Amino acid sequence: MANKAKLEALLTLINTSARDAIALYEKYGDVPAIDQTGPHPLDNAVDQVALKSAIRTLEGASAQLCTTLAPPSHTAINLVQVYDHACVRVVAREGVSDILLKYPKGIHVNKLSKKINIEPKKLARIMRLLATKGCYNEVDTDVFANNRLSLILLDENPVKHMILLHVELISKGASVFYETLKDPKIAYSYDPTVAPVMYSIDKDGIEGTVFDWMARHDGQRESYHVSMRSLNTIMGSLAVLAHFPFGKYSTVVDVGGVQARDIWARDCPEAVAEDRVEFEDLNFFEQVPVKGKDVYYLRNIIHDWPDNESALILSNVRKALGPNSRVLIHDYVLLQLSRKQAVIEASELGxxxxxxxANFGVGSMRSYQQDMTMLFAHNARERTLQDSLALATAAGLKLEKVWDLAESCVLEYSAA
Ligand SMILES: C[S@@+](CC[C@H](N)C(=O)[O-])C[C@H]1O[C@@H](n2cnc3c(N)ncnc32)[C@H](O)[C@@H]1O
Structure with a gap:
């Protein structure tokens, strides 16, 4: 394709994918606006696969067009002057979105400054940077109000916990990443106890993995567990409920579920009262889950572990399987950037x-970012389809079907 034709084709992709997204919003209500002050009904829909699919193309094509046409040094500095995380940390820690709930017409930064004890002119710059990215509305000079995006930072929202986990813990690993790659003691190691986050916080070398460390830090652990619920919408994982035929099966084992007892008691007490749900503490490295059930569901479990540990978890799950059991591994599946390899996997993943x-570029960015999160936190990784199949095959699992949810992906296996 000639260069000009490529640009025209990107413009067409932007146009068609944006129109697809607009049509989806219109099915649920009005189209959203950047300064919209409330959520859109589609924001919390269980099945966001069609929207995620349109946005993947839209984000990928828009970024690729900008990168192609902008001066390269301008794009290069954009790679590193990303201070959103420092600014989001301030507003998240200080509960600015919760405060703004009481000021639907906006609050002047001088008044906000007194409430959270942050110097007003610095605060104005923080708020302006965020509003420029679409988080908060500057309704008048130095007067800020909530909008659809800033409402995500409310205390009650699990996404806020995921944000704090990133800006306060994962970022520590990011800041020493280069050093870990060069430190001869650990550079070639995939031991989770020396992952960059642990390297940065574990001065005495006694803390173990991030999970061991969290076991001794109640606040961190609680917040981490709450943050996991945010993956329902961040990765669009909840769509599994609309796409996978759970109705065909009667028993599901959630291996490595979070705070299962509390959450079932709170959200589904009738299931607990009617004994439709059982809880069992499980160390998936040392124990086999309850045997012979229909479905074993592992969401965001395998990506937490390097290959050796993942193989151990899968071999323990394998031992539990009956002839008709299924294992669902629900994670990101990294798309191939080489078009030659992408074409080989296209029948499964498009x-x-x-x-x-070939991997939708920036449209798939969250999967590559989360791959780094896993490396920083656990010396672990997100995997390509090839990587996942190699692990699963070695554990005695056979791929039955790929459920591509346009961002997260469910790999369905049976016993080989
Ligand atoms: C990334 S979270 C995913 C949680 C949940 N499946 C979800 O998707 O929300 C990983 C979970 O693995 C659990 N975990 C870590 N080590 C474990 C072990 N050895 N045995 C069982 N669970 C473990 C953690 O407590 C945490 O809840």
Whole structure:
């Protein structure tokens, strides 16, 4: 494709994918606006696969077009002057979105400054940077109000916990990442106890893995557990309920579920009262889950572990399987950037339309970012389909079906 034709094709992709997204919003209500002050009904829909799919192309094509046309040094500095995390940390820690709930018409930064004890002119700059990215509305000079995006930072929202986990813990690993790659003692190690986050916080070398460390820090552990619920919408994982035929099966084992007892008691007490749900503490490295059930569901479990540990978890799950059991591994599946390899996997995962990068480029950014999160926190990784199949095959599992949810992906296996 000639260069100009590539640009025209990107423009067409932007146009069609944006129109697809608009049509989806219109099914649920009005189209959203950047300064919208409330959520849109589609924001919390269980099944966001069609929207995620349209946005993947839209984000990928828009970023690719900008990168192609902008001066390269301008794009290069954009790679590193990303201070959103420092600014989001301030507003999240200080509960600015919760405060703004009482000021639907906006609050002047001088008044906000007194409430949270942050110097007003600095605060104005923080708020302006965020509002420029679409988080908060600057309704008048130095007067800020909530909008659809800033409402995500409310205390009650699990996404806020995921944000704090990133800006306060994962960022520590990011800041020493280079050093860990060069430190001869650990550079070639995939031991979770020396992952960059642990390298940065474990001065005495006694803390173990991030999970061991959290076991001794109640506040961190609680917040981590709450943050996991945010993956329902961040990764769009809840769509599994709409796509996988759970109705065909009668028993599901959630291996490595979070705070299961508390959450079932709170959200589904009738299931607990009617004995439709059982709880069992399980160390998935040392124990086999309850045997012979229909479905073993592992969401965001395997990506937490390097290959050796993942193989151990899968081999323990394998021992529990009956002839008709299924294992569902629900994580990101990293798309291939080489078009040659992407085409090989296209029948399972689709492939981005040309001239988009074969993995949808920036449209798939969250999966590559989370791959780094896993490396920083656990010396672990997100995996390609090839990587996952190699692990599962070695554990005696056979791929039955790929459930591509346009962002997260469910790999369905049976006993080989
Ligand atoms: C990334 S979270 C995912 C939680 C949940 N499946 C979800 O998707 O929300 C990983 C979970 O693995 C649990 N975990 C860590 N080590 C474990 C072990 N050895 N045995 C069982 N669970 C473990 C953690 O407590 C945490 O709840």
């Amino acid at each position: 492939t981005a339309p040309e001239p988009l990068l």
